[in-house]
Amino acid sequence: xxxxxxxxxxxxxxxxxxxxxxxxxxxxxxxxxxxxxxxxxxxxxxxxxxxxxxxxxxxxxxxxxxxxxxxxxxxxxxxxxxxxxxxxxxxxxxxxxxxxxxxxxxxxxxxxxxxxxxxxxxxxxxxxxxxxxxxxxxxxxxxxxxxxxxxxxxxxxxxxxxxxxxxxxxxxxxxxxxxxxxxxxxxxxxxxxxxxxxxxxxxxxxxxxxxxxxxxxxxxxxxxxx
Amino acid sequence: xxxxxxxxxxxxxxxxxxxxxxxxxxxxxxxxxxxxxxxxxxxxxxxxxxxxxxxxxxxxxxxxxxxxxxxxxxxxxxxxxxxxxxxxxxxxxxxxxxxxxxxxxxxxxxxxxxxxxxxxxxxxxxxxxxxxxxxxxxxxxxxxxxxxxxxxxxxxxxxxxxxxxxxxxxxxxxxxxxxxxxxxxxxxxxxxxxxxxxxxxxxxxxxxxxxxxxxxxxxxxxxxxx
Numbered sequence: 001x002x003x004x005x006x007x008x009x010x011x012x013x014x015x016x017x018x019x020x021x022x023x024x025x026x027x028x029x030x031x032x033x034x035x036x037x038x039x040x041x042x043x044x045x046x047x048x049x050x051x052x053x054x055x056x057x058x059x060x061x062x063x064x065x066x067x068x069x070x071x072x073x074x075x076x077x078x079x080x081x082x083x084x085x086x087x088x089x090x091x092x093x094x095x096x097x098x099x100x101x102x103x104x105x106x107x108x109x110x111x112x113x114x115x116x117x118x119x120x121x122x123x124x125x126x127x128x129x130x131x132x133x134x135x136x137x138x139x140x141x142x143x144x145x146x147x148x149x150x151x152x153x154x155x156x157x158x159x160x161x162x163x164x165x166x167x168x169x170x171x172x173x174x175x176x177x178x179x180x181x182x183x184x185x186x187x188x189x190x191x192x193x194x195x196x197x198x199x200x201x202x203x204x205x206x207x208x209x210x211x212x213x214x215x216x217x218x219x220x221x222x223x224x225x226x
Numbered sequence: 227x228x229x230x231x232x233x234x235x236x237x238x239x240x241x242x243x244x245x246x247x248x249x250x251x252x253x254x255x256x257x258x259x260x261x262x263x264x265x266x267x268x269x270x271x272x273x274x275x276x277x278x279x280x281x282x283x284x285x286x287x288x289x290x291x292x293x294x295x296x297x298x299x300x301x302x303x304x305x306x307x308x309x310x311x312x313x314x315x316x317x318x319x320x321x322x323x324x325x326x327x328x329x330x331x332x333x334x335x336x337x338x339x340x341x342x343x344x345x346x347x348x349x350x351x352x353x354x355x356x357x358x359x360x361x362x363x364x365x366x367x368x369x370x371x372x373x374x375x376x377x378x379x380x381x382x383x384x385x386x387x388x389x390x391x392x393x394x395x396x397x398x399x400x401x402x403x404x405x406x407x408x409x410x411x412x413x414x415x416x417x418x419x420x421x422x423x424x425x426x427x428x429x430x431x432x433x434x435x436x437x438x439x440x441x442x443x444x445x446x447x448x449x450x451x452x
Binding site for chain 1: 277278279285294298299301302405406407421422423424427428430431434435440442443
């Protein structure tokens with residue numbers, strides 16, 4: 001038996017394209033590095049409010065940069081990310097409250113489905129420019145991820161229960177306590193120390209902290225521990 | 227004869243610790259990758275003003291994160307970076323106008339010294355918590371970099387000439403035209419295309435764009451082209 005896996009928590013929101021990048025990279029490494037990856041659906045709007053930060057795209061020059069940065073990183077990381085046409089309506093008006101409550105319900109009742117449903121929501125909003133705010137949009141993502149209609153409907157009914165609402169609030173507050181001012185954040189628990197890394201561009205630093213090997217955002221398909 | 231080297235411009239200010247990280251990584255790779263690295267001393271305060279951006283450290287939660295991020299990255303990149311004790315006075319009050327005008331004069335008259343003098347200014351402000359705003363501070367950095375006292379004094383006298391002032395303005399404006407909202411930025415000129423990358427954490431992406439190999443922030447000391 002080797003050393004115990006180190007716990008990594010990834011706090012993310014499907015509204016955030018950098019969250020998607022970080023999510024895919026960590027999902028690829030979770031069977032390569034000796035880690036226990038815990039996915040933590042959070043609400044980016046709550047983190048912005050609590051920290052006093054503003055969405056970067058509100059500054060015109062940052063908005064212009066983001067568009068190009070996300071495109072180049074998408075090619076490099078090999079995920080089919082594309083900006084939604086009406087970016088401001090998607091991000092600032094529609095938001096992700098229902099989607100993140102749904103993922104919270106998934107994490108509580110069917111945690112084994114959380115990775116796939118999260119990915120299908122990103123595929124909708126950040127690849128195919130499809131809605132993620134209406135009930136039928138969320139159901140479509142859940143079914144595409146492999147849930148039965150019945151299972152998905154059952155979870156959707158729970159998203160306005162205090163249980164689910166409070167759980168999403170608690171997770172968002174936990175991210176804030178770790179110092180988040182945006183998403184994603186990765187929290188690494190190592191030898192009694194806690195490191196919070198912001199963004200999707202600290203993965204090589206994370207490997208360094210873990211004492212694991214960084215092989216780029218698309219590591220060779222090694223499933224040594226499977 | 228191999229293919230012509232691609233031109234990379236690094237726009238930086240010694241007030242910015244991330245500029246230091248980017249600078250050292252690119253200086254390490256300039257003899258490994260097929261690139262022609264051009265150092266462009268710029269004024270971060272001018273870029274913030276022109277873009278409407280604010281120093282990240284003005285948001286308390288970002289300030290707290292920056293401190294830890296810079297420390298961890300310094301270990302990873304292997305540069306002796308340390309936060310100045312009175313960060314706000316150093317960054318917001320004292321600033322870097324004289325230092326960046328001096329580096330501009332160096333770039334105009336002794337470009338072969340620019341890398342070393344820049345590094346010595348960073349060593350002062352971002353490693354040993356020493357002043358970089360007074361004439362004697364700038365002279366000390368220049369001499370440590372290997373300039374004669376006479377040479378350094380000669381350049382220092384020129385920092386308030388229109389020639390030097392305008393050149394720094396022009397370089398700062400050029401960064402803004404490339405879309406800068408902070409520093410460092412790396413501008414890669416590739417096959418008629420121009421890519422602007424913000425920050426020190428896009429070097430692996432830069433390698434990808436160049437078709438060169440990324441070997442981490444501390445590449446093995448290969449000077450294949452020397």
